[in-house]
Amino acid sequence: MSSELKIHEELGEDYARLILSGEVDIYTSQNLKEKMYNIIDNYQKDLHIGCAELNYIDSTGLGIFVGALKKAKQYNRNIYIENLKDNIRKLFVITGLDKLFIIN
Amino acid sequence: MGNEQTAIELTLPLRAEYVSVARLTVSGIANRIGFDIETIEDIKVAVAEVCNKIIRGSNSKEGKYKITFNILTDGLEILFDCSGSNINCLFDSDDDILGISIIEALMDELKILKNEPYILAMSKILERDR
Numbered sequence: 001m002s003s004e005l006k007i008h009e010e011l012g013e014d015y016a017r018l019i020l021s022g023e024v025d026i027y028t029s030q031n032l033k034e035k036m037y038n039i040i041d042n043y044q045k046d047l048h049i050g051c052a053e054l055n056y057i058d059s060t061g062l063g064i065f066v067g068a069l070k071k072a073k074q075y076n077r078n079i080y081i082e083n084l085k086d087n088i089r090k091l092f093v094i095t096g097l098d099k100l101f102i103i104n
Numbered sequence: 105m106g107n108e109q110t111a112i113e114l115t116l117p118l119r120a121e122y123v124s125v126a127r128l129t130v131s132g133i134a135n136r137i138g139f140d141i142e143t144i145e146d147i148k149v150a151v152a153e154v155c156n157k158i159i160r161g162s163n164s165k166e167g168k169y170k171i172t173f174n175i176l177t178d179g180l181e182i183l184f185d186c187s188g189s190n191i192n193c194l195f196d197s198d199d200d201i202l203g204i205s206i207i208e209a210l211m212d213e214l215k216i217l218k219n220e221p222y223i224l225a226m227s228k229i230l231e232r233d234r
Contacts, residue, residue, distance in 0.1 A: 025127075026156045027120040056127075056145075058152050059202045087145040094209045095202060 004028065007035050008050075015046045021053030024061035032061065036068040044075045052083035062097060069100060078102055110175040116155070118162045118169060118189060123155040126171060130182065133173050137180055138230055146210040147180070147228055153203040154184050154224055162189060172222075179212075179229040183222045 005028035010017040016039050024032055040047060047068070069079050082104045084092065092098040114129050116122050127148040134144045151171070158169050167189025174181040207226060208214050215225045 023124070025120075025152060026123055026159060056148070058149050058156065059206055060156055063202070087142060090146075091149065091206065094206060 005032060007032060009035065009039065011043065012045075015048060016040075016043050017048040017050060019050035019053070021055075023056035024054065024064075025056060025058060026060045029060045029064055033064045033067070036064060037071060040068060040071045040075070040077070044077065046077050046080065047072060048080045048082055050082050051085070051088060054085065054088055057088055057091060059095075062091065062095060065101065066097065080104060109177060112173040112175070114171045114173070115168050115188070116171070117165070118159050118167050119165050120156075120159055123152050123159065126151050126155050129171075130173065130180075133175065134180060134228075137175060139180070139228070143228065147182075150207045150210045150226060151182060153207050154226075157203055158184065158186050162186075176227075179227060181225065181227040184224045185221045186223060187221045 008019040
């Protein structure tokens with residue numbers, strides 16, 4: 001199981017999508033933070049995060065998601081979280097973040 | 105909690121890129137004990153949350169911290185020791201709330217220790233089918 005993180009960026013007419021595969025932890029999260037924040041600041045559209053291949057996240061990554069949501073709200077945009085694996089979704093529920101994000 | 109049987113120790117550098125090693129190690133041990141996949145994922149997160157805190161709490165990347173995995177008759181106990189580095193790594197800040205609440209939700213027991221070589225102990229009981 002790779003502990004790396006791959007981020008694929010997709011820019012649509014009125015949305016942006018980041019497709020994550022691998023693990024978001026204290027080591028890989030800096031890259032994610034930069035990409036997420038940049039795409040929100042520079043593109044200012046709704047952001048979709050594809051999590052079908054996201055195998056691991058902890059409070060480091062969750063904190064980045066929260067920071068990104070705050071940023072998106074500044075532009076009146078939303079963040080949609082897609083295809084969470086069960087063990088990852090559990091962390092969103094434990095922390096109450098499932099009420100903060102739009103989770104598909 | 106059952107009697108201690110086997111201890112495995114892992115000493116790691118205070119570097120973020122090696123927290124994944126702690127996760128892999130505990131998943132191997134938890135698998136050996138017989139925890140199911142969902143529980144193993146929970147234990148990995150709990151261990152990483154503590155490692156994250158230790159690494160963020162250190163001022164330099166030099167120095168080490170130690171994780172001791174005690175394989176018990178009825179589960180797994182995990183102890184964290186950062187006396188091998190010149191850092192203050194006690195869990196007494198409000199910033200720790202998110203990480204601590206995650207650990208408390210995922211593990212069966214969490215003890216924050218002071219004035220010991222070990223700063224934190226957590227454990228998970230193996231639930232056996234009856």
